[in-house]
Amino acid sequence: MAYKFFEEYNQEVTGKMKQSFQDILVGVGENPEREGIVKTPERAAKAMQFLTQGYEMDAEKILKKAMFSEDYDEMVVVKDIELYSLCEHHMLPFFGKAHIAYIPNGKIVGLSKLPRVVDVFARRLQVQERLTHDILECLNNTLQPQGVAVVIEAVHMCMMMRGVQKQNSATTTSGFRGQFKEIETRNEFLKLISSDLK
Numbered sequence: 001m002a003y004k005f006f007e008e009y010n011q012e013v014t015g016k017m018k019q020s021f022q023d024i025l026v027g028v029g030e031n032p033e034r035e036g037i038v039k040t041p042e043r044a045a046k047a048m049q050f051l052t053q054g055y056e057m058d059a060e061k062i063l064k065k066a067m068f069s070e071d072y073d074e075m076v077v078v079k080d081i082e083l084y085s086l087c088e089h090h091m092l093p094f095f096g097k098a099h100i101a102y103i104p105n106g107k108i109v110g111l112s113k114l115p116r117v118v119d120v121f122a123r124r125l126q127v128q129e130r131l132t133h134d135i136l137e138c139l140n141n142t143l144q145p146q147g148v149a150v151v152i153e154a155v156h157m158c159m160m161m162r163g164v165q166k167q168n169s170a171t172t173t174s175g176f177r178g179q180f181k182e183i184e185t186r187n188e189f190l191k192l193i194s195s196d197l198k
C-alpha cells in the first residue's frame with residue numbers, strides 16, 4: 001500500500017476542502033490572511049485526505065498479493081500494531097493498538113499485510129467496534145483460516161479533550177471467529193498478547 005504523496009492529492013477534492021477549512025478558520029475567530037495560517041486550509045485539506053485514504057484501498061487485494069501455501073496450522077499472532085483513526089461522530093482521533101491472530105488453513109499470509117489491513121480500515125471515519133469487525137471479517141473471508149481473532153485497545157480524543165474529559169479510560173473491543181470461539185484457543189491468544197516479549 002503506497003501512502004499518498006502531496007502531488008497525488010485530488011485537486012478538486014483539495015480545492016473544496018480548502019474552502020471548508022478556510023470557513024472553519026473564520027469560524028474560530030482567526031484571520032485566514034495571517035502569515036502563519038495562510039496555507040493552513042490547504043495543509044489541513046491534504047492532512048484530512050491522508051487520514052482517510054483507506055476509502056480508496058482494497059484490503060482483500062493487499063492480502064491476496066502475499067498468500068502462500070504452507071501446512072503450518074498453529075496460531076500466528078501479530079501484536080501491538082499501532083493504529084490511528086478518526087471517530088465518525090466528532091472527527092477527532094482515536095488511537096491505540098491492534099492485536100491479530102489467525103490459525104492457517106493451508107495458506108499463510110505475509111506478516112506485514114496484517115498491519116496494512118489495519119491501516120486500510122483505520123484510515124476512514126470509524127467507530128472502534130466497526131473497525132474491529134471490518135478487520136476481522138476481511139481476514140476471515142480472504143484467508144479462510146481455521147480461526148481469526150482481533151483485539152483493539154484505544155483511547156478517544158473526543159472523550160479526553162472535550163465531552164466527559166476522562167484522561168485515563170481506554171476502550172477494548174474484540175472479535176473472534178472459528179477456533180477462537182473455543183475458550184482454550186481464545187485464552188492462549190489473550191495470554192500471548194499480554195506477554196512482554198517484543
Ligand SMILES: Nc1nc2c(ncn2[C@@H]2O[C@H](COP(=O)(O)OP(=O)(O)OP(=O)(O)O)[C@@H](O)[C@H]2O)c(=O)[nH]1
Binds near residue numbers: 089129162164
Ligand atoms: N461506541 C462508540 N462510541 C463512540 C466511538 N467514538 C466516539 N463515540 C461516542 O459517540 C457518542 C456520540 O454521542 P452524542 O451524544 O451524539 O455526541 P456528544 O453530545 O458530543 O456526546 P459526548 O461525547 O458525551 O459529549 C459519544 O458518546 C462518544 O463517546 C466509538 O468508537 N464507539
Ligand SMILES: [Zn+2]
Binds near residue numbers: 087092
Ligand atoms: Zn468522537
